Amino acid sequence: MFRVRKAPSEEHTLANFAYVNKGDFDAGRVKHVTVQTGPARHYIFSIRNDPQIKPGEIAFGVPHRQWAVLSLDQEVRVSPFTFQSSEYVGSIVLSADFNNKKNVTAEPLNADLMAREFSIQFGGQAFSKTMKMAFRFEDKEKNKVHTLSLVVKSIEGFDVNKAAIAANGGGADENAAKPKQIDAGELLPNSVIVFDKEEGSMLNLIGKSKGKSAYRSIINPNWNFQEMGIGGLDKEFSNIFRRAFASRVFPPEFIEQLGMKHVRGILLYGPPGTGKTLMARQIGKMLNAREPKIVNGPQILDKYVGESESNVRKLFADAEEEWRRCGANSGLHIIIFDEIDAICKQRGSMAGSSSVHDTVVNQLLSKMDGVEQLNNILVIGMTNRRDMIDEALLRPGRLEVQMEVSLPDEFGRLQILRIHTARMREYNKMDPKVDLEDLSKRTKNFSGAELEGLVRAAQSSAMSRLVKAGGKAQADPDAIEKLVVNSGDFDYALENDVKPAFGRSDESLNRFLARGMILWGPEVTQILDEGSLLAETVKNPESIGFRTAVLAGAAKTGTTSLAAQICKSSDFPFVKVFSPTETAGFSESAKCMALKKAFEDAKRSKLSVLLIDNLERLIDYHPVGPRFSNLVIQTLMLLLNDPPPIGHRLLVIATSSNRSFLRDMGLMDVFGRVIDVPRLSTADQMINVIRESNIYSEDQLQAIEHKLRSFVEGRTFGVGIKHLLELIDSARQCEPEYRVSALLSMIENIALNLF
Known part of the structure; x- marks a missing residue:
C-alpha cells in the first residue's frame, strides 16, 4: 500500500507524472502503474522517480488528484502496468481552457503548434478518458506563455502489429487495423492530437488541429491511391512502407530495445513524368508527421559564400531542436528535395567551379548521418539522373532506400487513365464506348504525365468540334451540354498530339524505309529471319534479355533499310535510332555522352531495341592513316558489354559498310552476331x-x-x-x-x- 502525497513543485505537476521512490519502482524499467483507490476504481499513470519521495509514498499534482478523487495521506494500491499492442494512441481529443481566469486572452492560439508541443512534452506517457492535466504552452511566435487546463475527451487506439502488417501490404484483417475507441493508451510521437474548446471558454483556437477532425492514423490502412491521383505505383509504395515506415509505427521503446535506427533517406529515381514528385508529396500527406518541407534543389544554392550551406542547416533546425528536447519521442520531420542532383553532384566533378556544390554535399552528409545523428528525419530526394548523385549519399544511413519509379506497366496505365477520366465519367462527359483497357494496351512506354497529356489532348479534340469558324472563335452554346469525349478523340490524340519520350522512333524508321522493303532474293529473307530470331530471343523470359548484332555490307547494299525493317517488325515498345547526323560537329567527349545517353534511355524501358547507324562515321573512321576516335570506340565497346538491369531487355543492332573496318577495330568480337549483307550478283x-x-x-x-x-x-x-x-x-x-x-x-x- 502507498500513501498519497502532493507533487513537490509546479514543474512536477506540469510534467504530468506520478512520482515514486526508485526503491519502489524503477522508472527505467516500469513506465506506467495502475492506482487502485477502491473496488473497480483503477487509474493509470506514467511514473518518474524523485528522491524527495520516500519509500511507500506516491505523489500527484492537483489535476491528477482531482481526476482520481485522491486525498492526501490516502492509502492506495499501486502495481506495474503495461499497455497491449492494441492500446496505443492513434488520435486523442483534448478539451482545453485557460488554467487561470486572470490570464484569459482573446488572441488566437495556434492549435497546430500546441499539438506539436504537446507531443514533445508528453510523448510515451499514459492517457485515459476524462483524465485532467495541466499544459504549459510557450507561443514562440508571440513570445508568450500560456498555462491551460486539459481534459481527455476521447481516445482512438490502434494495434501497432496489425497496422505494420497492413502498411507492409500484408494480409491482415482489414477491420483489425482500423482505429477504435479505447479507455486508455500510450501516446506515440506521431499520434494525432486535436484540441477542442471547453464549453463557455474564451479560448480562441486556430489551425488544423482545432476542433473535431477526421481521424488520421500514423499510416492509414485504407489509404486510397486513386483518390490522391496516384496510379501504377502500388509496388513502389509497398516497398517504401516496408523499408522506411513500418518501424515508425512501433513505440520508441520497442525501437530502442532493438537498437534500431529508422531509415533517414529515400531516393526516387527514374524517367521524367513517372510520378516521383507526386509520390513524394503524397508520402508527406499520408503520414502524421510534421508539415513536410518541400524544396527544389536549385533553391538551396546562393551566390553568397556560406549561404547555400546555411540554407541546408535551416532545413534541419526544427528536427534538431526537437531531438535535443525529446530524443526518441520526437515526431517525424520530412524534408523533400526535388531535383536533388542539382546540389548533390559528385564531389570534384565541377572543374573550375568555386566548389559550392562540394560544400553543400558535405553539409547535407553531416546533417543526415554526421556526429550528431538524428533519428527523427526522413529526407526524400528525387532525380532522373541517379548517376550524378555523389556516392557518399547513397550508402546506408543516408539515402539508403533507392527506389526506381519506372514507366508503368499495362495495369498501371489503366489505373492512371481511370484516375484522369474519373471526373468525365462521373458527369457523363465520356462516351461509354471508350475502351480504357484497349487504350492501356496501345500506350506502351507512356509515362504517367504523358497519359495525363493524352487525356487533355482528347478533351481538346472534342472541344474543337464545337468551335465555330469565323472572325471570332466561339463555342456553340447549345452543343456544350452535349459535349462527349469519344474514342475518335483519343485515337486522334494518340496519332497526332502525344508521343511518348520512350516510344518508337517511327519517323526515323519510315525515312529509312521510304522505298519499302524489296525482297530481291532468299538472301534478304534470311537476313530478316535472323533479325526476327534475335528479337524473339531477347523477348524470351528464359534468355538473359540482351543481344547485339551488326549488319555489315558494302556501301549502298541496304544495311540501314534492313536494320530498320528488323526494328520495325520486332514490335518493341521502345525503338531508338542513333545516327551520326545527330552528333555532327560534336567533340569526342560530347559524342560519348550522347552515345551513353542513348543506351541509358534504351535500358529504362522494359523492352527496347537500339539502332546504331553507320559505325564508321560515328567513330570518325577514315582509311587514310587510318584515322578514328579511340575514345568513342572504347565507349562503344564498354556499352555493348554492359547488359541492362534485371527485368529489362535490350536488342542492339548496328550497321557498317566496311567489314574490314570492323575486324581492324576489334568490333567483330564485341558484337554477338555479324550478319553479312551481299550485293546483287545475278x-x-x-x-x-x-x-x-x-x-x-x-x-x-x-x-x-x-x-x-x-x-x-x-x-x-x-x-x-x-x-x-x-x-x-x-x-x-x-x-x-x-x-x-x-x-x-x-x-x-x-x-x-x-x-
Whole structure:
C-alpha cells in the first residue's frame, strides 16, 4: 500500500507524472502503474522517480488528484502496468481552457503548434478518458506563455502489429487495423492530437488541429491511391512502407530495445513524368508527421559564400531542436528535395567551379548521418539522373532506400487513365464506348504525365468540334451540354498530339524505309529471319534479355533499310535510332555522352531495341592513316558489354559498310552476331528489283533480263540495291523508248569501273 502525497513543485505537476521512490519502482524499467483507490476504481499513470519521495509514498499534482478523487495521506494500491499492442494512441481529443481566469486572452492560439508541443512534452506517457492535466504552452511566435487546463475527451487506439502488417501490404484483417475507441493508451510521437474548446471558454483556437477532425492514423490502412491521383505505383509504395515506415509505427521503446535506427533517406529515381514528385508529396500527406518541407534543389544554392550551406542547416533546425528536447519521442520531420542532383553532384566533378556544390554535399552528409545523428528525419530526394548523385549519399544511413519509379506497366496505365477520366465519367462527359483497357494496351512506354497529356489532348479534340469558324472563335452554346469525349478523340490524340519520350522512333524508321522493303532474293529473307530470331530471343523470359548484332555490307547494299525493317517488325515498345547526323560537329567527349545517353534511355524501358547507324562515321573512321576516335570506340565497346538491369531487355543492332573496318577495330568480337549483307550478283536478283520499279513493260523486262544474263555470265559482278535503285531513278527520266538502253548502259559502266 502507498500513501498519497502532493507533487513537490509546479514543474512536477506540469510534467504530468506520478512520482515514486526508485526503491519502489524503477522508472527505467516500469513506465506506467495502475492506482487502485477502491473496488473497480483503477487509474493509470506514467511514473518518474524523485528522491524527495520516500519509500511507500506516491505523489500527484492537483489535476491528477482531482481526476482520481485522491486525498492526501490516502492509502492506495499501486502495481506495474503495461499497455497491449492494441492500446496505443492513434488520435486523442483534448478539451482545453485557460488554467487561470486572470490570464484569459482573446488572441488566437495556434492549435497546430500546441499539438506539436504537446507531443514533445508528453510523448510515451499514459492517457485515459476524462483524465485532467495541466499544459504549459510557450507561443514562440508571440513570445508568450500560456498555462491551460486539459481534459481527455476521447481516445482512438490502434494495434501497432496489425497496422505494420497492413502498411507492409500484408494480409491482415482489414477491420483489425482500423482505429477504435479505447479507455486508455500510450501516446506515440506521431499520434494525432486535436484540441477542442471547453464549453463557455474564451479560448480562441486556430489551425488544423482545432476542433473535431477526421481521424488520421500514423499510416492509414485504407489509404486510397486513386483518390490522391496516384496510379501504377502500388509496388513502389509497398516497398517504401516496408523499408522506411513500418518501424515508425512501433513505440520508441520497442525501437530502442532493438537498437534500431529508422531509415533517414529515400531516393526516387527514374524517367521524367513517372510520378516521383507526386509520390513524394503524397508520402508527406499520408503520414502524421510534421508539415513536410518541400524544396527544389536549385533553391538551396546562393551566390553568397556560406549561404547555400546555411540554407541546408535551416532545413534541419526544427528536427534538431526537437531531438535535443525529446530524443526518441520526437515526431517525424520530412524534408523533400526535388531535383536533388542539382546540389548533390559528385564531389570534384565541377572543374573550375568555386566548389559550392562540394560544400553543400558535405553539409547535407553531416546533417543526415554526421556526429550528431538524428533519428527523427526522413529526407526524400528525387532525380532522373541517379548517376550524378555523389556516392557518399547513397550508402546506408543516408539515402539508403533507392527506389526506381519506372514507366508503368499495362495495369498501371489503366489505373492512371481511370484516375484522369474519373471526373468525365462521373458527369457523363465520356462516351461509354471508350475502351480504357484497349487504350492501356496501345500506350506502351507512356509515362504517367504523358497519359495525363493524352487525356487533355482528347478533351481538346472534342472541344474543337464545337468551335465555330469565323472572325471570332466561339463555342456553340447549345452543343456544350452535349459535349462527349469519344474514342475518335483519343485515337486522334494518340496519332497526332502525344508521343511518348520512350516510344518508337517511327519517323526515323519510315525515312529509312521510304522505298519499302524489296525482297530481291532468299538472301534478304534470311537476313530478316535472323533479325526476327534475335528479337524473339531477347523477348524470351528464359534468355538473359540482351543481344547485339551488326549488319555489315558494302556501301549502298541496304544495311540501314534492313536494320530498320528488323526494328520495325520486332514490335518493341521502345525503338531508338542513333545516327551520326545527330552528333555532327560534336567533340569526342560530347559524342560519348550522347552515345551513353542513348543506351541509358534504351535500358529504362522494359523492352527496347537500339539502332546504331553507320559505325564508321560515328567513330570518325577514315582509311587514310587510318584515322578514328579511340575514345568513342572504347565507349562503344564498354556499352555493348554492359547488359541492362534485371527485368529489362535490350536488342542492339548496328550497321557498317566496311567489314574490314570492323575486324581492324576489334568490333567483330564485341558484337554477338555479324550478319553479312551481299550485293546483287545475278540477273534474277537485279530483274526482281527492276520489276518493282513499275516503269518497264513485260517485253522490256525480258529484253533487259536477256542482256543482263549475257553480260553477267562469267563475271564476278555485284551492285548494291540502293545503287541499282538510283540507276533506275535516273533511267526513269529518259524517254520510254530509251529507258532500257540507258539502264543497261549505266550497269555496264559500273562493271567497267569496278574492273
